[in-house]
Amino acid sequence: MDFAYTPQQEALRKEVRDFIAKAFTPEVYAEMQAENEGRPFHRTACQTPHLKALFQKIADRGWVGISYPREYGGQGGDRISQYIVEEELYRVNISISLGGSGAPAILAAGSEEQKRHFIPKLISGDYMFAQGFTEPRGGADLAGLQCRAVKDGDYYVINGQKIYTSNAESATHVYLMARTNKDLPKHEGISIFLVPMNTPGITIRPLWTIQNDPRPTMTTTYGHARTNETFYDNVRVHKSTLLGEENKGWRVGSMGLNLDRVGAARYLISVRRDEDIVNWIKSSREFGDYSPANDQAIRDKIAELWTEAQVCRLMTMRSMSIVERGGKFTYEGSAEKVWAPEHGVRTTEAITQMLGAYGQLLHGSRRAIREGLFAHNVMGSFQSGINHGSVQVMRDQVARRGLGLPRNRG
Numbered sequence: 001m002d003f004a005y006t007p008q009q010e011a012l013r014k015e016v017r018d019f020i021a022k023a024f025t026p027e028v029y030a031e032m033q034a035e036n037e038g039r040p041f042h043r044t045a046c047q048t049p050h051l052k053a054l055f056q057k058i059a060d061r062g063w064v065g066i067s068y069p070r071e072y073g074g075q076g077g078d079r080i081s082q083y084i085v086e087e088e089l090y091r092v093n094i095s096i097s098l099g100g101s102g103a104p105a106i107l108a109a110g111s112e113e114q115k116r117h118f119i120p121k122l123i124s125g126d127y128m129f130a131q132g133f134t135e136p137r138g139g140a141d142l143a144g145l146q147c148r149a150v151k152d153g154d155y156y157v158i159n160g161q162k163i164y165t166s167n168a169e170s171a172t173h174v175y176l177m178a179r180t181n182k183d184l185p186k187h188e189g190i191s192i193f194l195v196p197m198n199t200p201g202i203t204i205r206p207l208w209t210i211q212n213d214p215r216p217t218m219t220t221t222y223g224h225a226r227t228n229e230t231f232y233d234n235v236r237v238h239k240s241t242l243l244g245e246e247n248k249g250w251r252v253g254s255m256g257l258n259l260d261r262v263g264a265a266r267y268l269i270s271v272r273r274d275e276d277i278v279n280w281i282k283s284s285r286e287f288g289d290y291s292p293a294n295d296q297a298i299r300d301k302i303a304e305l306w307t308e309a310q311v312c313r314l315m316t317m318r319s320m321s322i323v324e325r326g327g328k329f330t331y332e333g334s335a336e337k338v339w340a341p342e343h344g345v346r347t348t349e350a351i352t353q354m355l356g357a358y359g360q361l362l363h364g365s366r367r368a369i370r371e372g373l374f375a376h377n378v379m380g381s382f383q384s385g386i387n388h389g390s391v392q393v394m395r396d397q398v399a400r401r402g403l404g405l406p407r408n409r410g
């Protein structure tokens, strides 16, 4: 088995690197510094002129949605090429992802009209989804959701509350899971709606996370400074906003979540953090004569972490390869979702030990190392094992779908 990239894929990587070297002008960096919210920049949320122009240049090269079919605005390309472009841009804090599980779910389960309407607009950045799945009574038991959508002629009327609706403040639509039949077993009777955020009756309330105070620096690999509570009060939506069949939303939602776990993001969060540590170790001047690069314990540790990061990479490649070949993809994304965030926590713990007390100094502190990057990553790393499905729940999915164990009724 050969894990090497093809010459064309290597050429694409070089092309993206050359592009970055030229297009990331001092003006772009200045805007990134000023607009920084600690997470990668996404085109829908960027309104400043140089960043907007940068995203347009990226789009003009056909680099967004490479693996999506041409008839829906993509390039009909392969996932590895898309991954390569995403990887290179993510390293410089630019996200060109289509924003979560909405796009893969529409492609898999949407009507022709929905595919033609949504996918090109998600690729162009005119649309962006927030995901409205989790509710206050518990996200792990997603199938127990209580938000109701009641049919009223050609419309549905939605009432309920969601929590952790990240990006709701800048999204154009919410990809919303609601109960359409409360008499069916809990995994049934659920439907998904593609709801415009400006529909009357939607209220967004910010939910600030530990990463908001102080705001991290732009090089932080995490950056959920804000998520949201969202309230749906008699929100009336047309039946054309229903994705897939009524009461069959559980399968659509799970499939979308699983497919969204395939790709660059998870591996890159890990690898970026490892690279940041290695770069610091190589160039550290903070401790006078003591050089971390010559400390055997540190050398051993970073070699171990790098090896772990390669496992993340291989898991990602395997998942992409399965999806690319149209194979059965069930638990592999869950396995990645266990390994990558836990590797992340181990990485942040390791750098904290290497830095001692300095590892706790945040952005703004006079003696903070690399503007507090590593301390911010410690705080951020904990949510990565919770969002997008907690690692405990992911382990259970690996046990059931990967290893054939019975459903845990305990």
Ligand SMILES: Cc1cc2nc3c(=O)[nH]c(=O)nc-3n(C[C@H](O)[C@H](O)[C@H](O)COP(=O)(O)OP(=O)(O)OC[C@H]3O[C@@H](n4cnc5c(N)ncnc54)[C@H](O)[C@@H]3O)c2cc1C
Binding pocket: 130, 131, 132, 133, 134, 135, 136, 137, 138, 139, 140, 141, 163, 164, 165, 166, 167, 209, 224, 227, 383, 386, 387, 388, 389, 390, 391, 392, 393, 396
């Ligand atoms: C920063 C952040 C951003 C997020 N963004 C979004 C978003 O955009 N959209 C969205 O819909 N959701 C989002 N989430 C929600 C996320 O998916 C949930 O937090 C997650 O599913 C866990 O749900 P919970 O927090 O309600 O924990 P709970 O369901 O209350 O669970 C608490 C703990 O118990 C464990 N647990 C629960 N049940 C079991 C079980 N059966 N077996 C083993 N362990 C179990 C869980 O793993 C967890 O550790 C986000 C969360 C965070 C932290």
